Amino acid sequence: MPQRWTVAFDADDTLWHNERFFRSTQARFVDLLRDHAGEDHLRERLLAAERRNLGRYGFGVKGFVLSMIETAIEVSEARVPSAAIGEIMAMGREMLAHPIELLPGVETAVTALSGRARLMLVTKGDLLDQERKLAQSGLGDAFEAVEIVSDKTAPVYAGIFARHGVAPDRAVMVGNSLKSDVIPVLEAGGWGVHVPFETTWELEHAEPPLSHPRFRRLDDLARLPALVEKLET
Structure with missing residues (x-):
């Protein structure tokens, strides 16, 4: 299987x-x-x-x-x-105390994929702050693994895949940053799905790898389950 x-x-x-x-x-x-x-x-x-x-x-x-x-x-x-x-x-x-407000389509995507795929959270930033936000989001139980890292590079993603026994070619990373969430995952052998946000920090700007065969872009996170279903077939 x-x-x-x-x-x-x-x-x-x-x-x-x-x-x-x-x-x-x-x-x-x-x-x-x-x-x-x-x-x-x-x-x-x-x-x-x-x-x-x-x-x-x-x-x-x-x-x-x-x-x-x-x-x-x-x-x-x-x-x-x-x-x-x-x-x-x-x-x-x-x-550090601001309330958590989920973005549109998040609950739909997470609920639809939970149980069908192995869900992980891979985020960078301050450990305590990210743990607080995850706890307050109400999404914590959906993730089988949580990785809070100091930076997102191809070796970091490769290490995460190896640590959790994940085949890179059957891994999808979803995020708003081309520089952190897409390009290094492609370099590590995975699939990168870019879901643009209305604003992006200047230090996260990068050119989209439009010609890469494992690059995808979604304007609505609620469409992610359908995309994963296509990849599965």
Whole structure:
């Protein structure tokens, strides 16, 4: 008997809203520091700090907050008041407590695939925050395995497949990021399904691998079960 298919889901902005909380917090940060620098400069310096700090702090709210603090000190030439630093930290605490709101089609897709395929969650970010969001989402029982990783690369996916006894050519990774959820999975021998979200973090942009035979794109996650059924035949 052929191995049943494994369907792995990204979490943030694939299963539930996330990027909008970063965008709204960034807007508050710009307003807080507007006496020290213009909006475009602030956004540019914050993005540069995030890119610079990924290797140190990883993905997630905590690294974002540290990058905001670093940027505030930089653009103010170390004159930013302590009250502003306190407000940035408060923004981070709010982000870590935001309620979970599932995206359209998520419950339909997960329910239809549960039991028929092996479902996994593969997400990057802060361990405690991702565990909190999964617990509050109500989807936890649907996943046979959960992997919270520091980054998503082809070797990371290959390691996950090997650890769980998954044949890459019978594995589908579903997510909103071409850079993290699609391209490295294709490199690891799996199928990559891109479900675009309304906004994408600048550091997650990549060109779609349109000519790759195992690349698929869906505009509606509710159509995922039908796609998996086609792959099974």
